[in-house]
Ligand SMILES: Nc1nc2c(ncn2[C@@H]2O[C@H](COP(=O)(O)OP(=O)(O)OP(=O)(O)O)[C@@H](O)[C@H]2O)c(=O)[nH]1
């Protein structure tokens with residue numbers, strides 16, 4: 001279960017962006033997880049809520065936006081969203097493609113604070 | 115009392131800290147011309163066995179080999195691997211399910227890695243967690259034993275997608291395990307069309323030469 005390590009990294013990364021700023025508390029952290037990020041939303045939410053946190057993050061809520069897997073086909077010049085699993089195939093011609101447009105994200109987008 | 119919350123845009127990778135450390139390692143490895151292979155698989159797919167045989171082969175060719183071995187709590191694998199003549203260092207992760215760049219940096223301190231042509235990093239046996247952690251490696255190699263079934267890539271797409279080489283290991287057991295090779299290869303390419311597949315048996319020394327060539331290829 002690396003969701004705990006990921007939760008810790010979220011706090012750590014946000015903290016490093018808050019140095020020398022006058023902040024009383026962080027209200028929300030907005031993150032994006034691609035379905036191919038390997039991080040499970042439910043497990044991350046749970047890890048985040050269970051994790052001991054310093055004052056600044058005591059009441060912080062985690063908002064997770066999940067992002068679908070989208071690939072680009074060079075022959076058809078079009079994108080397709082991969083439903084039902086993770087086979088990287090063009091939805092029109094069925095050919096395999098390794099060009100991923102989105103779905104691997106694991107990012108912190110913004111925070112709200114007081 | 116409660117003032118309106120203010121917004122701050124951050125836009126950064128969650129694992130930015132690890133990624134930064136891994137990039138520094140990667141630069142140092144490249145400067146030193148050391149090829150670094152991050153080896154991942156489920157527990158027991160044959161990482162230590164294969165690395166022992168491959169290391170012996172490389173050493174016979176006159177190359178210098180180092181290995182960092184991640185393990186939850188023992189040093190058995192490092193000892194086995196050292197029998198090949200490779201310099202090894204054991205990292206006990208004390209329960210952590212993956213290695214990260216900081217641990218690798220720590221491990222390098224006690225290894226003569228600057229003399230090494232190739233450095234293997236045997237990750238903790240786990241197909242989920244190590245996928246997200248860049249160790250600064252040149253190549254990532256995932257093992258899948260014929261005894262594990264053909265659909266491993268579909269169950270653990272993040273890992274198989276992130277790898278450069280996929281080794282189908284324990285190929286000597288393929289017929290006993292009724293391994294469907296065509297189906298397995300289909301599944302691997304379905305989640306990673308660019309991956310290189312090599313079939314090996316560490317016990318029967320099948321595919322070792324081919325793997326060595328591919329590991330050393332630029
Ligand atoms: N038949 C056969 N058995 C193998 C082969 N490679 C490894 N094994 C056996 O598989 C078992 C596990 O091998 P290890 O090399 O310890 O696997 P590992 O991936 O390092 O395991 P962990 O470090 O615990 O995750 C051992 O009993 C090995 O002897 C092979 O090519 N053929």
Ligand SMILES: [Mg+2]
Pocket residue numbers: 161162163191236
């Ligand atoms: Mg091992």
Ligand SMILES: [Zn+2]
Pocket residue numbers: 073074075076077090091092093094095
């Ligand atoms: Zn197409």
